[in-house]
Amino acid sequence: MPHAMPDIANSTQAQTTGTLDRVGMSKIELPIMLSFENQAPTRIEADVEAFVNLTVAEAKGIHMSRLYLLLDELSTESVLNYASLRTLLEGFISSHEDLSDVAQLSFKFDYHLRRESLISKKTGWKAYPMQINARYQNQRMQVELKVDVPYSSTCPCSAALARQLIQDAFSQQFQNKEAINFDNIHRWLGSTQGIVATPHSQRSIAEVKVILADNVKDFPFIQLINSIEDALQTPVQAAVKRADEQEFARLNGQNLMFCEDAARRLQQRLIGQTEFADFWLRVNHLESLHAHDAVSETTKGVPGGYTA
Incomplete structure (x- = not known):
């Protein structure tokens, strides 16, 4: 008759006693069906972290396989939404009765959205890096969303210097005041000699984290992305025609911004959104002039909340 396999986690004590804040697994690669904001369930490839705390100082450890099997059940038989996330976290704790009373989960993934171009209304796919972080304790779930949104930023200083060069070129071209007439100026402005300088711009990234208010029972990623792109006005495009x-180009010229300007635009937009109990944001201007990046960070300023 075969011998029973040893269960070290249950049958032995810890070599050194002590409670632990988080024990679990990271870099779990799982296909997940994700649903939010009335979007049809969409398959994503998620990088998952799963943890519980360990409240018993003498216990050898947790049962990691139980966490994994619950995640696998979500992957194969269910859809990730607000309700199922809560059920999953509750399952983490109930599967570790008398060992754990806090559960945490993180899903990191790229989500593809169809985005419409500015004039032609052509649509194309844009991938947004997203993250769902959740913590469950005392029958309360706190959810944090994170998204990275690319946009274009044009330097106000560079724009002013370019305008000065264009003024100088105009003065040289039209020293003879007799040559100043509408047709000559119009033709000159459309030439490479007329626009002798352009301001520098660069691809930029807005990283935004929000804590959902307790009355929000969804993952409002699209609302958050739209708020960010509307505030900045220069989102990176997908499918484009010449128009x-x-x-x-016009939007870049009308929305000149240092990293401080971009951060303040986002700050003012997010402060007015009651769905978000707190927020943290960082704007990264990936400089085309300098070898370093320009960065600005800010928060909502909630006592005991995010800090920059």
């Missing part, structure tokens, strides 16, 4: 490219 879209021209409109993108």
Whole structure:
């Protein structure tokens, strides 16, 4: 008759006693069906972290396989939404009765959205890096969402210097005041000699984290992305025609911003959204002039909340 396999976690004591805040697994690769904001369930490839605390100082450890099997059940038989996330976290704790009373989960993934171009209204896919972080304790779940949104930023200082060069070129071209007439100026402005300098711009990234208010029972990623892109006005485009490219150039020229300007725009937009109990944001201007990046961070300023 075969011998029973040893269960070290249950049958032995810890070599050194002590409670632990988080024990579990990271870099779990799982296909997940994700549903939020009335979007049809969509398959994502998620990088998952799963943890519980260990409240018994003498216990050898937790049962990691139980966490994994619950995640696998979600992957194969269910859809990740607000309700199922809560059920999953409750399952983490109930599967570790008398060992744990806090559960935490993190899902990191890219989500593809169809985005419409500025003028032609052509649509194309844009991938947004997203993250769902959740913590369950005392029958309360706190959910944090994170998203990275790319946009274009044009330097106000560079724009002013470019305008000065254009003024100088105009003065040289039209020293003879007799040559100043509408047709000559119009033709000159459309030439490479007329626009002798352009301001520098760069791809930029807005990283935004929000804590959902207790009355929010969804993952409002699209609302958050739309708020960010509307505030900044220069989101990176997907499918474009020439009219879209021209409109993108116009928007860049009408929305000159240092990293401080971008951060303040986002700060003012997010402060007014009651769905978010707290927020943290960081704007990264990936400089085309300098070898370093320009960065600005800020928070909502909630006591005991995020700090920059």
